[in-house]
Amino acid sequence: xxxxxxxxxxxxxxxxxxxxxxxxxxxxxxxxxxxxxxxxxxxxxxxxxxxxxxxxxxxxxxxxxxxxxxxxxxxxxxxxxxxxxxxxxxxxxxxxxxxxxxxxxxxxxxxxxxxxxxxxxxxxxxxxxxxxxxxxxxxxxxxxxxxxxxxxxxxxxxxxxxxxxxxxxxxxxxxxxxxxxxxxxxxxxxxxxxxxxxxxxxxxxxxxxxxxxxxxxxxxxxxxxxxxxxxxxxxxxxxxxxxxxxxxxxxxxxxxxxxxxxxxxxxxxxxxxxxxxxxxxxxxxxxxxxxxxxxxxxxxxxxxxxxxxxxxxxxxxxxxxxxxxxxxxxxxxxxxxxxxxxxxxxxxxxxxxxxxxxxxxxxxxxxxxxxxxxxxxxxxxxxxxxxxxxxxxxxxxxxxxxxxxxxxxxxxxxxxxxxxxxxxxxxxxxxxxxxxxxxxxxxxxxxxxxxxxxxxxxxxxxxxxxxxxxxxxxxxxxxxxxxxxxxxxxxxxxxxxxxxxxxxxxxxxxxxxxxxxxxxxxxxxxxxxxxxxxxxxxxxxxxxxxxxxxxxxxxxxxxxxxxxxxxxxxxxxxxxxxxxxxxxxxxxxxxxxxxxxxxxxxxxxxxxxxxxxxxxxxxxxxxxxxxxxxxxxxxxxxxxxxxxxxxxxxxxxxxxxxxxxxxxxxxxxxxxxxxxxxxxxxxxxxxxxxxxxxxxxxxxxxxxxxxxxxxxxxxxxxxxxxxxxxxxxxxxxxxxxxxxxxx
Numbered sequence: 092x093x094x095x096x097x098x099x100x101x102x103x104x105x106x107x108x109x110x111x112x113x114x115x116x117x118x119x120x121x122x123x124x125x126x127x128x129x130x131x132x133x134x135x136x137x138x139x140x141x142x143x144x145x146x147x148x149x150x151x152x153x154x155x156x157x158x159x160x161x162x163x164x165x166x167x168x169x170x171x172x173x174x175x176x177x178x179x180x181x182x183x184x185x186x187x188x189x190x191x192x193x194x195x196x197x198x199x200x201x202x203x204x205x206x207x208x209x210x211x212x213x214x215x216x217x218x219x220x221x222x223x224x225x226x227x228x229x230x231x232x233x234x235x236x237x238x239x240x241x242x243x244x245x246x247x248x249x250x251x252x253x254x255x256x257x258x259x260x261x262x263x264x265x266x267x268x269x270x271x272x273x274x275x276x277x278x279x280x281x282x283x284x285x286x287x288x289x290x291x292x293x294x295x296x297x298x299x300x301x302x303x304x305x306x307x308x309x310x311x312x313x314x315x316x317x318x319x320x321x322x323x324x325x326x327x328x329x330x331x332x333x334x335x336x337x338x339x340x341x342x343x344x345x346x347x348x349x350x351x352x353x354x355x356x357x358x359x360x361x362x363x364x365x366x367x368x369x370x371x372x373x374x375x376x377x378x379x380x381x382x383x384x385x386x387x388x389x390x391x392x393x394x395x396x397x398x399x400x401x402x403x404x405x406x407x408x409x410x411x412x413x414x415x416x417x418x419x420x421x422x423x424x425x426x427x428x429x430x431x432x433x434x435x436x437x438x439x440x441x442x443x444x445x446x447x448x449x450x451x452x453x454x455x456x457x458x459x460x461x462x463x464x465x466x467x468x469x470x471x472x473x474x475x476x477x478x479x480x481x482x483x484x485x486x487x488x489x490x491x492x493x494x495x496x497x498x499x500x501x502x503x504x505x506x507x508x509x510x511x512x513x514x515x516x517x518x519x520x521x522x523x524x525x526x527x528x529x530x531x532x533x534x535x536x537x538x539x540x541x542x543x544x545x546x547x548x549x550x551x552x553x554x555x556x557x558x559x560x561x562x563x564x565x566x567x568x569x570x571x572x573x574x575x576x577x578x579x580x581x582x583x584x585x586x587x588x589x590x591x592x593x594x595x596x597x598x599x600x601x602x603x604x605x606x607x608x609x610x611x612x613x614x615x616x617x618x619x620x621x622x623x624x625x626x627x628x629x630x631x632x633x634x635x636x637x638x639x640x641x642x643x644x645x646x647x648x649x650x651x652x653x654x655x656x657x658x659x660x661x662x663x664x665x666x667x668x669x670x671x672x673x674x675x676x677x678x679x680x681x682x683x684x685x686x687x688x689x690x691x692x693x694x695x696x697x698x699x700x701x702x703x704x705x706x707x708x709x710x711x712x713x714x715x716x717x718x719x720x721x722x723x724x725x726x727x728x729x730x731x732x733x734x735x736x737x738x739x740x741x742x743x744x745x746x747x748x749x750x751x752x753x754x755x756x757x758x759x760x761x762x763x764x765x766x767x768x769x770x771x772x773x774x775x776x777x778x779x780x781x782x783x784x785x786x787x788x789x790x791x792x793x794x795x796x797x798x799x800x801x802x803x804x805x806x807x808x809x810x811x812x813x814x815x816x817x818x819x820x821x822x823x824x825x826x827x828x829x830x831x832x833x834x
Contacts, residue, residue: 116571116588119629121811124615125151128566130539130547132524137177140535144175144182145549147564158182158194159561161535161551165197178210181228191217193228206240211248218244223253225262236262236269245280245289250328252280252289259291261328272326273333284348287328288378290336292321312368313359315718320357325378334381341374344397351421352376353386353397353406361723363393373397375406375421386419387426396434402442405458407435416447418458427460436479446479453479468498468505478518481529481536484555488517493577493609497555508555513542514610522611537561541612543575543584566614573628580657581605581637584628589666596671596822597633597661598622599654599694602680605636617807618814619800620677620700620762626815632822635661639683643733647686647746654687658694671695671822674757675814676702678770678799679729682748685778688759689751696821698814700762701770701799703730704749704778709771710736716768716798752781758788760817762810764797790817790831 131146131154141161148154156172159165169192175184182194191205202217209216213228223237223244237260241253250263252272259273259280272289281290296319307314323336323343337343337354345353354376358369371393373386386406387394397408406419407429415428416435429447436446436453447454451470468477468485476488483500487510495517496510515538516527525547527538534553541547549561576583582605600622615625624634637657642649654674661667674697676684681702688697703709710725725732725743736743744750759782763775775791782789792813794806801807819825 116569118571118631119615119626121617121626121808121815123570123626124617125149127615128546128564129614130525130549130562130564132526134528134537134549135175135177136528136530136535136537137182138531138533140530140533142177142182143537143551143561144177145562146172146175147562156184167194174208176210178215178228179213181213183208183210183215189220207244209244209246211246214246214248216244216246216251225251225264243278243280245282247282247286250282250286252282252291254278254280254291257294259289259326261289272328272331273324277321281346281348283325283350283378285350289326289328290323290346290348290352290378291326292323295319295321310368312366313718314713314720323352325352325381327379334378336376336378338374338383340369344373345399347399349399349403350378351399351403351406352378353399354383355394355397359719360393361719364723364727367391373406373408375419384424387417398435400438400442400445400458402438404442405445407445409434418445418460420459425459427458429456429458429460430454430464437482439482448478451476453477453485467500476517480516480518480527486516486518486527488522488607490607493607495610499555509558511540512610513540513545514612515540517607522608542610543612544572546612546614567625571629573625575609577606577609578635578657578660580653580660581635582609583661584624584634584636586628586631586633591666593666594668594671595631595633595666596668596673596818597635598627598673598675598818598822599635599637599657600624600675600680601637601639601650601654601683602676602678603639606638608636617804618811619802619807620810621680622675622677622698622814623811626811627818632818633661633667641731643731644739644742645746646731647682647690647748650683651687651690654683655691655693673697673818673822674699675818676700678702681770682730685748686746688757689748689754692756694757696760696818697757698760698762698817699775701764701767701775703770703774704747705774706730706732706743706747707736708777709774710743712771712773714768715766715771721771749777749781752778752787753785755782755785755787758817758821759790760814761789761791762793762814763791764794764799764801766796766798769799 126149128147128149134145136143144158146154146156153171156169156175158167171187172184184192186192189204189206191202191208193200204219205217207218215226215228217224220240222235223241224233224235226233241255243254245252252261254276257275258271259276260269261272262269275294276291277294320342325334325336336352340357341354342357344355354374356369356372367390370388370390372388373394375384375386389412392411395409399406404421408417410417414431416430416432418427418429432447432449434448436448438445445456445458447456452466452468455465455467470477474489474491478486480486485498487498488495494510494512495515497508498505499508525539527536529536536552539547539549546564548564550558551561552558572587573584613624616623628634635657637653639650639653658672662669672694674684674687674694677700681699684697684699685702685704710722712721724730732742761775761779763772765772779789779791797806801810816828820827
């Protein structure tokens with residue numbers, strides 16, 4: 092018989108053992124990512140809402156495709172299955188080895204030798220090595236369309252177009268053989284929504300071999316001549332008439348298979364803010380008649396976001412000169428200034444109403460401006476950003492608490508469905524990875540939820556209030572994971588086994604804004620030039636990601652102040668080792684690192700990947716691969732000078748870290764590659780050679796045939812190890828690796 096005296100020691104022993112087990116969770120290693128289970132951001136649900144599919148897996152095992160019913164009465168896994176699709180009651184997917192699987196009524200048929208497939212309404216097109224076939228899945232009838240491999244396919248369920256060599260061929264059910272519709276064609280191919288036209292492109296003329304001598308002329312529109320813009324054509328199937336869409340000097344700006352296509356002047360967009368030789372112009376092309384109308388022009392700023400309403404009654408675009416979303420009525424040619432907004436959210440049926448996003452809100456707008464716009468959300472006063480997701484369904488993000496969730500339009504008013512301390516979906520990178528989807532014929536939705544401490548998992552709902560779990564992947568539970576806190580200065584990541592009695596080294600890692608990413612899940616990964624937060628925190632580091640906001644002309648100083656404020660705040664805690672604080676940034680974050688070490692001796696080590704150092708030489712450089720000028724980046728882009736260097740040379744000087752190289756006393760590890768198209772490799776060379784001349788501790792790692800980021804796994808692993816060795820030496824007192832020692 093158990094007594095209180097015997098129970099208490101047993102409970103204490105259990106608690107001790109549990110605490111020991113919890114504290115002894117293994118740390119993340121450089122091999123952990125290989126077996127780390129991840130949910131793929133691709134998933135689907137059948138139109139009737141009864142079946143769904145998703146994929147999960149790890150680099151070491153490959154992805155697993157799951158097919159299941161909503162009520163879990165059926166659950167099937169297909170290792171390495173890919174390219175899934177529902178059609179009617181069937182589920183199709185591919186397997187390695189050119190096999191197509193067709194699942195129906197709990198039975199599977201396998202078709203070998205299929206390299207690609209296209210399916211619409213149970214009509215299946217199969218591309219094999221030696222044949223292109225059409226199979227009617229209702230009847231099982233099969234017909235070989237072409238006895239060879241073809242390059243591109245367009246299929247709408249009733250008719251098929253494909254390119255063989257440079258010849259466009261056409262077939263529809265009932266025809267004895269294919270018909271040639273056009274020669275000298277290249278893709279992509281598209282049928283119009285009414286099925287009466289094929290939209291494709293003509294092959295461009297061959298360019299002459301480049302001359303050994305090139306003359307650079309100051310009136311050239313481009314520093315490096317771009318490839319010719321291909322001519323898009325519409326082929327009318329009723330009479331084979333070919334209508335050119337984009338005239339010489341124009342390119343396609345918007346097409347969605349409707350009667351109308353928007354074209355615009357082809358010009359050097361990055362330089363348009365100063366080069367006015369070509370006026371920004373939008374044209375409307377009628378693919379039925381070939382008629383072209385000029386819709387809008389702007390000599391001073393680009394016209395962006397051109398689009399056509401679903402019913403093809405209106406064209407909309409954003410005019411940056413006025414800040415308005417503008418509208419053109421196709422039938423009358425009238426133009427309207429609708430609202431100062433950001434973009435078009437959705438259209439109501441029949442094009443009667445357009446919904447427009449502003450910074451915080453969603454407005455209901457009459458496209459003919461007869462009625463005054465109506466604010467549906469009033470998000471600004473609630474510190475909440477609303478975005479229209481589906482008709483009557485809104486996603487919401489509280490800018491203060493960082494809660495995310497959904498609101499619904501019910502009985503003429505907006506009401507909250509759910510708001511949680513997590514991330515569901517915000518239509519803004521990088522919070523938009525997992526987009527909610529809807530079963531077309533029902534009100535069933537499939538969405539995901541994640542937190543900084545919990546992996547992404549799928550949920551089902553029909554009202555956005557009651558959420559039913561579909562998956563439960565929690566790989567982090569087996570490791571010493573991390574917890575995240577929202578600070579005034581940014582985000583703070585601590586180990587799961589954090590002990591306030593210890594002293595921790597801290598790394599400040601940054602790019603731009605950070606606080607909105609509080610609930611983003613950061614899985615283990617090899618470094619592409621950045622810092623893998625999960626791995627460092629799991630191994631006993633504190634990581635702080637400051638909120639970076641820069642001021643025009645004071646880019647470096649304002650960014651540095653944000654980091655220094657965060658460092659000052661953390662230094663007030665006893666568990667921070669003030670002598671062991673490090674810096675890490677990639678690209679613009681690399682620039683912040685370079686600036687900080689030339690203006691502060693507070694940090695014990697710094698690692699900068701592909702960061703600018705000299706705003707004068709950077710301004711005058713060109714991108715290595717595309718050959719475009721870097722000037723826009725410095726005047727108007729991320730480097731935010733606002734002027735040219737000859738107008739304000741001191742501004743460029745003050746923001747150039749290399750000028751203060753003699754002030755650097757922080758050990759620095761640089762990583763940069765000569766195929767970088769975003770930041771010239773010479774930028775890091777300038778800082779390295781300056782610090783080498785000064786005999787300050789600096790190392791530069793360069794990977795051949797890599798660019799702005801590391802893409803190949805061996806290079807990622809090598810850099811991850813070297814970055815860790817560098818920080819472990821300076822922030823944890825570990826011995827220096829051989830590559831850092833004197834040669």
